[in-house]
Amino acid sequence: MPTSDTPAELLTRLAEAPPRPYPDSIIKEMIDRMEEMTLPLLEVLTDAAQRPKHYVKAGNWKQVVFASYLLAQFRVTAAFQPLCTLLGGPEEDLDAIFSDMITEDMGNILASVYDGDDRPLRALVENQNAADYVRGCTVTRCYQCMLVEGKITRDVLETYVTELLGGKLERVPGIIWDCWTVFCAELGFASTIPLIQKAIDDDLCDPYYYGFDEILRAASNGDDDDWKKSTGLIQDTVKETSWWANWTETDEQEEGEDDEDEVGDEDEEVDWESYLLDSTMTEPSTVVRDAPKVGRNDPCPCGSEKKFKKCCGAV
Numbered sequence: 001m002p003t004s005d006t007p008a009e010l011l012t013r014l015a016e017a018p019p020r021p022y023p024d025s026i027i028k029e030m031i032d033r034m035e036e037m038t039l040p041l042l043e044v045l046t047d048a049a050q051r052p053k054h055y056v057k058a059g060n061w062k063q064v065v066f067a068s069y070l071l072a073q074f075r076v077t078a079a080f081q082p083l084c085t086l087l088g089g090p091e092e093d094l095d096a097i098f099s100d101m102i103t104e105d106m107g108n109i110l111a112s113v114y115d116g117d118d119r120p121l122r123a124l125v126e127n128q129n130a131a132d133y134v135r136g137c138t139v140t141r142c143y144q145c146m147l148v149e150g151k152i153t154r155d156v157l158e159t160y161v162t163e164l165l166g167g168k169l170e171r172v173p174g175i176i177w178d179c180w181t182v183f184c185a186e187l188g189f190a191s192t193i194p195l196i197q198k199a200i201d202d203d204l205c206d207p208y209y210y211g212f213d214e215i216l217r218a219a220s221n222g223d224d225d226d227w228k229k230s231t232g233l234i235q236d237t238v239k240e241t242s243w244w245a246n247w248t249e250t251d252e253q254e255e256g257e258d259d260e261d262e263v264g265d266e267d268e269e270v271d272w273e274s275y276l277l278d279s280t281m282t283e284p285s286t287v288v289r290d291a292p293k294v295g296r297n298d299p300c301p302c303g304s305e306k307k308f309k310k311c312c313g314a315v
Helices: 007-016 024-032 034-050 052-057 061-074 077-087 091-102 106-113 119-126 132-148 154-168 175-187 190-201 212-221 226-230 237-241 251-255 272-279
Strands: none
Touching: 007 024, 007 034, 007 061, 024 034, 024 061, 024 237, 034 052, 034 061, 034 077, 052 061, 052 091, 061 077, 061 091, 061 106, 061 237, 077 091, 077 106, 077 119, 091 106, 091 132, 106 132, 119 132, 119 154, 132 154, 132 175, 132 226, 154 175, 154 190, 175 190, 175 212, 190 212
16 A cells, blocks of 8 residues: 655665565555656666765665666666666676676666667777676677567667677677677677687687587577577566565574675585586576575685686676
8 A cells, every 4th residue: 555655755765674574565656656756766876877886885775776677667768878877887886786687687677778779888888997797798688688679670789799899899808708799699690700700719708608619500590599588678676676585585694694795505505516507508697596596796606716706607
């Protein structure tokens, strides 16, 4: 049942909500009051784009996260530009606010608020100061969603990735090259094969991410449509966010974690070998997991003592 709270008061209640349980009633009321909430949510996102550290330090990350999802569900195209601006900011701020959203739903969120001009997306990809996961995982997922939804054509995408692989991307090995070459393979952009081969020859791609023979075969023949399983626009914020582990962690789990840990239990047995094998075959996607999710800031399960995102999570 809706309260008599103003939109500003609802946002304050959201920011002050305890870690558990999921703030179901607040989010549902915001959805029910969509017309009232749209502008205040947009103001949060616009403000966060200009001063992200305020939302990190003030603990108001929930306002930014739910503003992103709700505006995506509401299809508010005015959110596209400030969201792109925010995603071009410092990686540590994005980690603190969005965590695994960057490699999971953020591309779908961007596609849901897309305003018809993809120049901000291209600027993100070509911005060497932007986070690698944004430039790779987020933007490729966004373009895949846009393609499936008819918001962009294959010809436009193929022309752009040809420019990227042909010179617009800095020739430094990393996740960006892995994501964009796989993107070309999944979409069957045969014209990019010489550029993919050149990237492989120059050691820009990681063979652990996607077998070189497989990527060239896929680009030549057009791969299957498995990548489409991760596409789609945001339809239901509650459904997309209520399953997150942080809403259901026990106090005992929380006490045993470092400040940077996101989810998981060190004492629980996890089939890491299967997890890591699966992670090499596809881009990260929103899935229902039987085992605890490995946070990108968690220690890598391979034992390297590096963060997961800097080790096996970079594949």
